[in-house]
Amino acid sequence: MKQSVMSGQKGSSIRLAVDTAIFSVVDGMLKVLLVRIGSGPYEGKWALPGGLVLADESLDTAAERVLSEKAGVDDIYLEQLYTFGSVDRDVRGRSVSIAYFALVNSDRCLPATIEYYSDIAWYDTATLPKLAFDHAKVVEVGIERLRNKLGYSNIAYGLLPREFTLTELQTAYEIILGHELDKRNFRKKIQDIDLVKETGKIRKSGQSRPARLYSFTDRKPKIVDVL
Amino acid sequence: MKQSVMSGQKGSSIRLAVDTAIFSVVDGMLKVLLVRIGSGPYEGKWALPGGLVLADESLDTAAERVLSEKAGVDDIYLEQLYTFGSVDRDVRGRSVSIAYFALVNSDRCLPATIEYYSDIAWYDTATLPKLAFDHAKVVEVGIERLRNKLGYSNIAYGLLPREFTLTELQTAYEIILGHELDKRNFRKKIQDIDLVKETGKIRKSGQSRPARLYSFTDRKPKIVDVL
DNA sequence: CCAAAAGTGTTTCCAATACACCCATGC
DNA sequence: GCATGGGTGTATTGGAAACACTTTTGG
Numbered sequence: 001m002k003q004s005v006m007s008g009q010k011g012s013s014i015r016l017a018v019d020t021a022i023f024s025v026v027d028g029m030l031k032v033l034l035v036r037i038g039s040g041p042y043e044g045k046w047a048l049p050g051g052l053v054l055a056d057e058s059l060d061t062a063a064e065r066v067l068s069e070k071a072g073v074d075d076i077y078l079e080q081l082y083t084f085g086s087v088d089r090d091v092r093g094r095s096v097s098i099a100y101f102a103l104v105n106s107d108r109c110l111p112a113t114i115e116y117y118s119d120i121a122w123y124d125t126a127t128l129p130k131l132a133f134d135h136a137k138v139v140e141v142g143i144e145r146l147r148n149k150l151g152y153s154n155i156a157y158g159l160l161p162r163e164f165t166l167t168e169l170q171t172a173y174e175i176i177l178g179h180e181l182d183k184r185n186f187r188k189k190i191q192d193i194d195l196v197k198e199t200g201k202i203r204k205s206g207q208s209r210p211a212r213l214y215s216f217t218d219r220k221p222k223i224v225d226v227l
Numbered sequence: 228m229k230q231s232v233m234s235g236q237k238g239s240s241i242r243l244a245v246d247t248a249i250f251s252v253v254d255g256m257l258k259v260l261l262v263r264i265g266s267g268p269y270e271g272k273w274a275l276p277g278g279l280v281l282a283d284e285s286l287d288t289a290a291e292r293v294l295s296e297k298a299g300v301d302d303i304y305l306e307q308l309y310t311f312g313s314v315d316r317d318v319r320g321r322s323v324s325i326a327y328f329a330l331v332n333s334d335r336c337l338p339a340t341i342e343y344y345s346d347i348a349w350y351d352t353a354t355l356p357k358l359a360f361d362h363a364k365v366v367e368v369g370i371e372r373l374r375n376k377l378g379y380s381n382i383a384y385g386l387l388p389r390e391f392t393l394t395e396l397q398t399a400y401e402i403i404l405g406h407e408l409d410k411r412n413f414r415k416k417i418q419d420i421d422l423v424k425e426t427g428k429i430r431k432s433g434q435s436r437p438a439r440l441y442s443f444t445d446r447k448p449k450i451v452d453v454l
Numbered sequence: 455c456c457a458a459a460a461g462t463g464t465t466t467c468c469a470a471t472a473c474a475c476c477c478a479t480g481c
Numbered sequence: 482g483c484a485t486g487g488g489t490g491t492a493t494t495g496g497a498a499a500c501a502c503t504t505t506t507g508g
Contacts, residue, residue, distance in 0.1 A: 014243050014282060016323060055241060055321050059312035083310045083325050085286035094282050096243060098310050184489070185471065208485040209478035411462070412498065435459040436505035461504070477488070
């Protein structure tokens, strides 16, 4: 019983991967970015973008690199979600995956939005195809994290463009939470807790009153009681 | 850009470990169980109990096994906390550690409470020694998780004996949260949300009024609005 | 009857909810 | 002048917070 920490066992040679669930609000739906696997036993299946962790990079760095290489996005909101390590999660052999959670602005130009890429696409989270590995679970945990965190943080800055109307902000919240919010109460709360600031600009939107444009007061993760 | 998922890189041979921060409320303090490292570059340093993940066990299983082997505890509250993977977290070479978070009842007989073991001990979280690796960070994240979760779950069942008084329950909350609670409001809330039930028994405690004994209605993790 | 901890009710206040109307613009 | 979405104020209510006294026991 008097052993030292981490002694006695030989190196276990478990493959270590990062997989990221990238969420965005597109066309009034909460979507997640999927890629099609090109070879091996999972060929043709959809999965989250992911890759192996290299020996000389941290987990966060690995996630950023994979995001850039596989999904073509950089500098987006990214946080660690959960680590999955069932023995049988990958038929090719033992692997452990550190799942990440990312958010992109709907206005960002993504490869997936370009026709050319037939093996990468946004999928509505409400109607996902069967996913490889345990990625369905990753998406589920990711949505849960997103819903919770909307309520007590400014995380929404990762989803909206730099400037937006309060109606757009509210709509994003409604889509993610899956239910409607009272307009007056929402605006009151948002303005109470200095989550956003007026830009002074307005946006004309056809035959109706123009809307004021806002931006987040802070584009770094912050804890605030939003709802 | 059209690569498949997890292809192209060779196996990275990163050592994979689990490390667990085991918390308990002892002698009016929030304590964490530490073990002394017996050999190698970290010899003599204190660290969380941990060990390598074996090739044929899941992460949760590895955490349970290590808990049993290194700390002598079984069947306690355990959940995954966060995964740490800085490149330089271990001078012996690249390693990634899946940190776990555990709770034990103060009445459970632990090896650490027996004089014989000089290399395992409960430390007050307020006055920890320097810890090996990034274990100080693990403890910090664990305490944060514990504090948050007390407020919206029945997680406290992991810390209290099967039967306890409401004063004992309140005291545990106060110690962990680090501030006092109003007795009447606390009891009102606790009784509203059927967190605990009366056992019918009472405990005599010297020259004062005997206290009713309660037990948790549920000893499985549950989401409830406690505070 | 005194000490020591258990146990209980009421008032106050603030924040969440519910709800309906006016405003600015384009056509 | 009307259709469209933008923008605001108030009344109600329910829960959190603050607060003090009575009860039961042992010595």
